[in-house]
Amino acid sequence: MAAPSRPPFLFLIPILTAIFLYYWNVTGQQQVLEAYLVTDLPGRGKGLIATRNISRGELILRDKPLFVFPASIHGSPHELIAKHLTELTDYQRAQFHGLSYLPVSSEADIPLSIFQANAVAAGAGTVGLFPNFARLNHGCAGAFNAVYSFREKEGEIVVHAVKNIAAGSELLTTYFDTKRPRASRQVHLLQAYGFSCQCSTCSLAPSLSTLSDQRLEQMSLLYQRLGLWSSNPQQLRKGAEGEEAVEIARKIWSIGSEEGYVSERGQLAADVVHICLAHSDVRAAQAWADLAIRWYGYELGRDCLQIEIVKKLIARPESASSWARRSPQTLPGTDGLRE
Template sequence: MFHVSDIPGKGKGVLAARDIKNLDPKEHVDRLALAIFETNAVSAGKDTVGIFPTMARLNHGCSSAFNVVYSWRNEHEGLFVHALKDIKKGQELLTTYTDTKRPREERRKLIPEDRAYLTQQYGFKCTCDVCALPDGLSQASDRRLSKISELYRKFATWGNMDIDGIQAINYVREIWEIEDEEGYWSERGQLAADAAWVAASHSDASAAQAWALKAAEWFTYEIGADTPQVRSLITVGDRPQSHNAWGTREKLEVGGPKY
């Protein structure tokens, strides 16, 4: 990169042996490697992350634009990608890099800094089908996404006994309905599993059974049929009283899914 040479009128000095750019990557290999790792690493089990070259090629889509999700399987020591929706030949597979249950401007900006989140973290501005919607359609999508987030927060208050089981299940049903309208199908396995927990807590056997089987169906899409979560939920579907939360709240008919 450089060498010591005689310089007329100065004695010896250091001369560049090649062109050197400011912050030359060759001199910052560790920093560059860390940046690549931070941009592409995904969870690979408890307290572990990894780099998966093929999976790292999955581009991002917001809300209804992404069509695949990924999860780490400890028993197989591998990362699995599952289709959430039917994908036609030649169609791009898209996953999501961030919480997309937020309005477009919040997805694009990192609060409180007025900077684009995806640009800052990943080096691009999202132009997925949802972000590219005309303003009127985008605003309608934003209202749905904001409502979904609000309902999730309200549903969570059941854990503090701020609402009863009937209201909690009504929130789940409303979330599901709005997600259908938005085309947002992610996290439904966990949502239905949480509803099964509510139903089992209130000793509503038929509702616990129905929600458990609904959760098993959606977890099959999201993480695979041969997973502990699905097997456990099928067991609850067969014997609702086997749920760990059974009978921990007052007996109440909370109701099952409507779809």
């Protein structure tokens, strides 16, 4: 009996696989490729537009740097960038030169201006230029819907959605801590990045903008007061400093929900875990640990190191460095906090 013949198209499979893997590696993407599209935005250069609905916590983008430099360098930055540009592929150089930059006095200054306008921190003491990530535009306070983090082990930036994002919406991250009044944000962005922000938070009507400023300022002040628990607990309620600290964290959370500022929540909840353990309240610590794990998953990815740290901490609370360092107290949990 003759062996069955192979379908004629089977020889295409390894070819198509190779093409896909090449594109995957060149772009640095490991997410569904059609999650966003690089689009020209009138008067604003380019940006990323969602091509489908994106769920909170979803990985949107991961990106490798074209190059990484020390934050402080000796010698000419022009020469350093020029040297590294010669080591890139034609495709990578095209990516680099396609990025935005601030006005310069001569063409020779363009590469440095591109780097200054688009580079971000890439680990301790280094900055890098990530060409796909650089297409993400900025949104203040409640306007941004995605956050990024640098993964030291992989040497890459990852971006996750912190809100549900509807198809057709622009993907926005935040370039700095925007828990400050609109006027202060506008000055910083104009000086550092050369643009006047027109995000939905900065475009609020005057009365609503004032309320937003008040919420953001209150969040900043509350974060400062929360820090007193470790640095100067005598400034908190005597005999109830743990309870007051957790109440402050709950208030930060609630104001953030009202403002739409839903970033840094994994870290906030993880900080409260340590407070609960210091006051020997395992029940409250478990509730806050669950919240920290959930929000670290949204912001940094469910495979992030921070989640592993929290899990190990809550699995053996008595082994925590903060365990029982303060007077025993029964502390508030997470009931009633809005996601």
